Amino acid sequence: MATKPDKTKLKVCQYGENCYRKNPIHFSEYSHPHLDKIYEKGINPQTKKYDIPDEYDMSSDIIVLQLKLLEKVFPKAEKKQTKTTTTQNTTQSQNGGYRLGSTKESETVTVTKQDEVERVERNKSPVPSTSSAAVKQDNSNLRKKPRIDRNIKDYIAVVLEKGKMAEKLEKSAPYNFFLTAITDCKQTHHEPLTVTLQEIFDESLGEVESTAQINFMVDIGWLLGHYYFAGILDKPLLVLYGDDMPELATISKHKPQITAIKVNMPTPFATSHTKMMLIGYKDGSMRVVISTANLYEDDWNNRTQGIWISPKLDPLPEDADTVAGESPTKFRQDLLLYLVEYKIAALQPWINRIRRTDFGAINVFLVCSVPGGFFEGPRGHPWGHARLNSLLKQHATKINYKIPVICQSSSIGSLGANVQAWIQHDFLNSLRKDSESTGLQQIPPFKMIYPSYGNVSNSHDGMLGGGCLPYSKNTNDKQPWLREYLHQWRSNARYRTHAMPHIKSYTRVNLEEEEIYWFVLTSANLSKAAWGSFNKNVKLQPCLRIANYEAGVLFLPRFVTGEETFPLGKIRDGIPPFPLPYDVPLTPYAPDDKPFLMDYLH
Template identity: 70%
Template sequence: MAEKLKKCPYGEQCYRKNPIHFGEFSHPHLDKIYENGLDSKTSKYVIPDDLFMSAELIETQLKLLEKLFPKTKSRGSSSEIGNSDGKGIDSIRSSRCLDGGKIKADSVKRSKSPVASTSASCGLPSNATSISSTDNSNLSKKAKITRNIKDYIPVVLEKGHAADKLERAAPYNFFLTAITDAKLTHHEPLTITFQEILDESLGEIESSVQINFMVEIGWLLGHYYFAGIMGTPLLILYGDETPELANISKTHPEVTAVKVNMPTPFATSHAKVMLLGYTDGGMRVVISTANLYEDDWHNRTQGIWISPKLPALPANVDTTAGESPTNFRHDLMLYLVEYKIAKLQPWIARIRKTDFSSINVFFIGSTPGGFREGPRGYSWGHARVGELLQKYCTAVDARVPVICQSSSIGSLGPNIQTWIQHDFLNSLRKHSGPPGLTHFPPFKMIYPSFGNVSNSHDGLLGGGCLPYGASTNDKQSWLRGHLFQWCSKQRYRSQAMPHIKSYTRMKLEDQSIYWFMLTSANLSKAAWGAFNKNVNIAPCLRIMNYEAGVLFLPRFVTGEETFPLGHVRDGIPAFPLPYDVPLTPYTPDDKPFLMDYLHQ
């Protein structure tokens, strides 16, 4: 029954539970069990002994096959999963098979992990494209939804409540993504799904931009379909080689996809930014750590910052009107200009005419190139963060640690002084108080251990989003003494491996957070930049990647000097950390998870 489907590249290791995946890929081991039918005595499927350890998962997958491909019908029939006339989402099913593909994390090319996405379409009917891209009134009413969203998207929350959820998330507007296999996360107030970001209660979307590294177009357009906005103009800037995006406009003329060209083979367009334009002229900015493909929104911990709705400015107002106290609009426009992509120009013009005054965070970007200090200091990377901290962060005792957390680690040098202290901590230790001690603050790094990953929702395959290799780890053995486990019991995500990247400085003794940063940038020179070491020339910060994030500074978010940690303080809610504190150190037997473990 699977002759017309491609074989799943995961083979018997496939952990997927999404009908979309099973509509595109065959699984010979499951097909054989399914064709043999139920045992007459137990009324259950007979799971072979060699697959017994995965019996529970296999039974769930077999139920999906029952639903998608009843035995009275042929599994190869295109009518089972939507028309394949070249116009619906079926026509843009991608084939992001893992072997032979490439994925870049930080500055090093790596082969794709066994958990990287094999893009699958939503199997939607061709009439999903019937919304006119030139008539954007009452968009949701024009979209004729002919499929059940719960058959395609694992976690579905009731429509119409996203605006209320965002309002209750103030003043931080900081969410984590829903975890499919952790039901307690589904209704957590600060959990968000991709579908909710597109929810009409936040505004009626008439056009949008998606800037990301990896884009699974079938998955993305499936969400647009169920949001009732498929057919609206969509500009995609992507970093990873994605052949199916190259000619997407032939089947979906409303979609424009542009590959971001990088100056070197080791540089990455790694930012994750959404610009959502609404029919009333307003817009919204979303900064994320998640790629736009199924696995990143499945069982991985991701961070999302969502701006308030930003109204259009009245005509003929002064060009300085509508800027945020943090100069977010200026910095965002400056960042978008760095892409040098003509298709972004209308959006840059739109941003210039939009009121950003309600935004209370700083935009933190990285762009490729070599940068010297200008009239307003450094514009990008860790040096930009340092300048903001020096201006606006309250005085911090030198003994208060800088806590870093990312999903990959770059080549940091043979000792902690080489780059971590000389560059990175030298910027992140800054504050507006007197210099005080010249010591560097303690450096703590949260990175999943082998035990964290093996106990994750997806077992060792959960480490597919952690592309830190043995060749790099072996050259920086000093890092082992600074590592801490991934632990997120309070947010129900200890088993959801972190693809989120965050940086902060906090003092547990008085339950205070001095600042917090959410970003696409992993701990690497490529993402944050490294200064030249030649003392005879002016300092030059060299950055390889495009990255984007937001910096939360208390003075702008709450009007206080620090954020409360773990409890409400004077009516101000605690900052919603994605992990537990105090941190959990590695035990003597622990070791960091390395991508190499998936290939042994």
């Protein structure tokens, strides 16, 4: 039987009193002195609740939840073992492995839920080796081993039926654009364009051989829990991460199938912010997933996230020409150029695989940012907002300058002293382009969707819903002009008004004609660091300076539907409407509204 973790040997969580994690695995690995003090004092016999000190009033909801996790991980009284008359046998599963079953023959011990938590925390696969020797050995010990009742719903909030994702993805065409399920909104759980992380690994999409996760924040225990229940825990996993995650630094010592590499940035305030998955299948095919979600629990619970999932990409014949298999949007070439920019040797097997894969089925453009200074080349600008400029000039249909550019992100950078400084001079100057652009054009209107204080306070998680909105008072105070361009977060049509947006998107929408000219889903917030800023020295060729790694996809109608625009709101000539993540027309801030600031949580 598993042993209870020794609290005295746990490392102290680096986030201290600001820890918002809700993962039992995290609490079995890290201590939290402020929680321990409340937990050891125990439940107040009069109120039947824990006494939460006043200084934690703003985060009392999360603390109560974390205390319940401590109850599971460090129960104060050992649960009694109960005897049942079952013995375990093995039945072969569809994927060729073996799962544990039971018949009423002999005595075994039922393991407490804590043992289950610890078992998953150690990431021991529930699937024994399929070699005949291993199976024989396991069968000989079955009656001696405790029966473990694993319940996926104890670890994953929204669990949908397996084997259905391939059909769901096929029906999502031609956009392949999903939003994540919202834990506290059941209407989203079975919405056709809702997806869970577990579904991305669904067996109907292919038998997973290996994966690569490129992301900013990675809670490896939580992620491996998903791999565990997907039956791919033992498959090779490459993790490139941006945030300081101490548990990832030594993960390969305990789990040799995992290679975790922190992406080093050239400047202190730069961020490796991309959220990308590469999934390789046993038949040689692969898939690319572009997301806005970090790989930790909160981002997949009550936050609105966007996910684009590529079609299954088959391997090219061995004798195929080197230029064969490219998509009309040059997606493969741009993906290779992007991955090379990391200069990480562990990516080379994926780069080689991508070169040998047919990307012809992809109908979107890859739009990325990488750190550095860049000039326009033969293919136009390679990165950042200038990359959008080049693509829109080549492929976007003519757009009236009065059609606004709608920006929506989960954070806002320092944009300058006025709207002209960077928004108009750089950003809108790039995004106003179309294929008929000639000479000087007027700058289009600018609209920004960013949650108000009221949006957050009325969210599923209350004020804690603002935990994914790191816009600071210091930055906001320097740009009071932004207030007149701000709009509420409203997503009634997609049941997500109360699910705060961590998604980032940019588009131009014509409400009168009910059409959308283009749409960008990306990890890039509205900031110079994410999109880049041109140097202001007119004597030099313009150089775009970018700080971050970012990745997104551009939906252009000519490549996705063969039309000049996307339908808005209803089917047009058999083409489904583009699935906007928010409601239009937009709702401007009321006079007494104010943007949510991270400082409200402190």
